[in-house]
Amino acid sequence: MRIKTVQAWWVRIPIEAARQHRSDFGVVSTFDAAILRIETDDGLVGWGEGKNAAGSTGGYGALVHMLNHEVGPELIGRDPADIAVIWEMLYNDSRHESAARAGHAMPRLARRGLTVAAISAVDIALWDILGKSLDQPVWRLIGGRKADRLPAYASGGWAPADQIGDQLKSYIDKGGFSAVKMRVGAMDGAAHISATRVRAAREALGPDVELMVDAHGTYTVAEAKRFIHLVADQNLAWFEEPVIADDKAGMAEVRASGPIPVAAGESEATRFAFRDLAVLKAADIFQPDPAFCGGITEAMRIASLASAFNLRFAPHLWAGAPCFFAGLHLCAASPASFTIEFSLGANPMIHDLIEETVEARDGMIAIPEKPGLGFTISERFLEAHAQHG
Template sequence: MRIKEVKAWWVRIPIETARQHRSDFGQVRTFDAAILRITTDDGIVGWGEGKNAAGSAGNYGALVHMINHEIGPMLVGRDPRDIMPIWEMQYNGTRAESAADQGHAMPQIARRGMSVAAISAVDIALWDIFGKSAGQPVWRLLGGRKKEAMPAYASGGWASVDEIGEQLTSYLKAGGFTGVKMRVGAMDGPPHISAARVRAAREAIGPDVDLMVDAHGTYTVADAKRFIQLVSDQNLAWFEEPVIADDKTGMAEVRAAGNVPIAAGESEATRFAFRDLAVLRSADIFQPDPAFCGGISEAMRIGTIASAFNLRFAPHLWAGAPCFFAGLHVCAASPASFVIEYSLGANPMIHDLVEEKVEVKDGMIAIPDRPGLGFTISERFLEAHAQG
C-alpha cells in the first residue's frame, strides 16, 4: 500500500448571524480549517485537519499551499503505515536521515507553528488510513480504549454578567452536561468584571456543576493572580491559559499563587513544549490540540508525559471533525485523560462536514468503534465551502 494523492483545502464555513459570538478574537463569523485528504493506491482515504489560526476563524491559504506543494510531494509513494518515520521526516527536514541514524531530533529551523500544523494534518490522516486498512478503530491501534463513552463538558460562555447564567444553564440542559466552561480575560477588561461574570455563573448553575474558565492567554501575570484571588471561593475546576504560552515561568507563578488548577496547551506544539510545562510545574492539566500539536502521534506522547508527572490530560477540541474524532480516540487510549471538550458555539465544521450525528447524551459522548477515525466526510459540503 502506497500513498497516491495528497490534497488539502482551506474550508471556510459561514456562521449564521444569530449564532455568532464575540470574544477576545473579535466577532466570529466563519469556521475555518485546513482539511486534508490522503488517498492510497488501493483506494483507502484518510482525512486530517491542520490549524494555524486563533479561535475558529483565520487564513489557511499558506498552510494549504505548504501541504499541497511542499509536504504532499514528499509523501507520495510512501507506505502510509510508516506513521512515526513520516512524522520524524517532516519534523527534521533535510536532516531526517541523520536524526534517524543518531537517534535524536535534529529539527529544521521552522520547527513550530505552520510546520507542525501541516505535520498534524498528515498524521491524523495516516492514522485514519491505518485503522481502515486494518479494519480497526484507531483507539485499538493505540493500545485499546479504557471506556466505551467518556464524560464531556460544554464549552462556550461569552455572555454578559446579566446573561451568562442563562447561557450556561441552557448548555447543561442541551446534553445533560455536568460541567461547563466560560470565557474570561481581555474580552471583559479588568479582572473584576470577569470575576463578576463567574460569580453570576456559579449562582445560576449551583455548587455541584464543574465550572471552568478560559482566558485564552490574555491576562498578565499580575492580573491572572488578581483574578484568582477574586474567585477563590467559586470552586473552579480549572483556569485555562491564564497568560500567554510563551511565559511558562509566569504561568507557574500564577499556579503557585492560588488554589485553582491550571490548564494549558492549546497553543503549544510538540512534546518538547509540554515537557517544559511539566518540569516548570506550570500546569495541572495538559490540553494539546491534535490539529496543531503534532497530530495523534504527538498527542499520545504528550499524554504519556502527563501520566509520568501525575498530571491530567484534556485535549483542546474546539475544531473540525477530523481533529475532534482524533481527540476522541486519543482520550480513549490515554491513561491520563478524563473529559472531552464539546463546543456549544456554532460548529458547522463538526456537525455539517460529516454524515454522522455528533452529540452528547446524559453528559457522555461515545467513542467510535468503526475502522479508522469513524466518520464520513460529506465531500459535497466540503467542496461547497472550499476556498480557491
C-alpha cells in the first residue's frame, strides 16, 4: 500500500446570522479549516484537518498551498502505515535521515505554526487510513478504549450577565450536560465584568453543574490573578488560557495564585511545548488541539506527558470533523482523559461536513465503532464550500 494522491482544500462554511456570536475574535460569521484527503494506490481514503487560526476563523490559503505543493509531493509513494516515521520526516525536513540515525530531533527552523499544522493534517489522515486498512477503529490501534461513552462538556457561553444563565441552561437542556464552559476576558473588558457574568452563571446553574471559564489568553498576569480573586468562591472547574501561551512563567504564577485549576495548550504545538508547561508547573490540564499540536501521534505523546506528571488531558476540540473524531479516539485511549469538548456554538464543520449525526446524550458522547476515525465526509458538501483560486 502506497500513498497515491494528496489534496487539501480551504473549506469555508457560512454561519447563519441567527447563530453567529461575538467574542474577542469578533463576530464569527464563517467556520474555516484546511481539510486534507489522502488516497492510497488500493483506493483507501483518509481525511485530516489542519488549523492555523484562532477559533474557527481566519485564512487557510497558505496552509493549503503548503499541503498541496510542499508536503504532499513528499508523501507520494510512501507507505502510509509509517506514521511516526513520516511525522519525523516532515518535522526534521532535510535532516530527517541524520536525526533518525542520531536518535534525536533536528527540526527545520520553521518548526511550529504552519509546519506542525500541516503535519497534523497528514497525521490524522494517515491514522484514518491505517484503521481502515486493518478494519479497526483508531482507538484500538492506540491502546483500546476505556469506555464506549465518555463525559462531555458544553462549550460556548458568550452572553452578557443578564442572559448567560439562560444560555448555559439551554446547553444543558440540549444534551443533558452536567458541565458547561463560558468565555471571559477581553470580550468583557475589565476583570470585574467577567466576574459578574461568572457569578450570574453560577447562580443560575446552581452548585452541582461544573462551570469552566476560558479567557483565550487575553488577560495580563495581574488581571488573571485579580479575576481569580474575584471568583475564588464560585467553585470553577478550570480557568482556561488565562494569559498568552508565550508567557508560560506568567501562567505558572497565575496557577500558583489561587485555588482554580489552570487549563492550557490549544495554542501549543508538539510535545516539547507541553514538556515546558509541565516542568514549569504552569497547568493542571493539557488541552492540545489535534489539528494544530501535531496530530494524533503527537497528541498521544502529550497525553503520556500529562499522565507522567499526574496532570489531566482534555483536548481542544472546537474544530471540524477530522479533528473532533481524532479527539474522541485519543480520549478513549488516554488514561489521563476525563472530558470531551463539545461546541454549542454553530459548528457546520462537524455537523454538515459528514454524513453521521454527532450528538451528546445525557452529557455523554459515544466513541466511534467504525474503522478508521469513523466518519463519512459529504464530498458534495465539501466541494460546495471549498475555496478555489
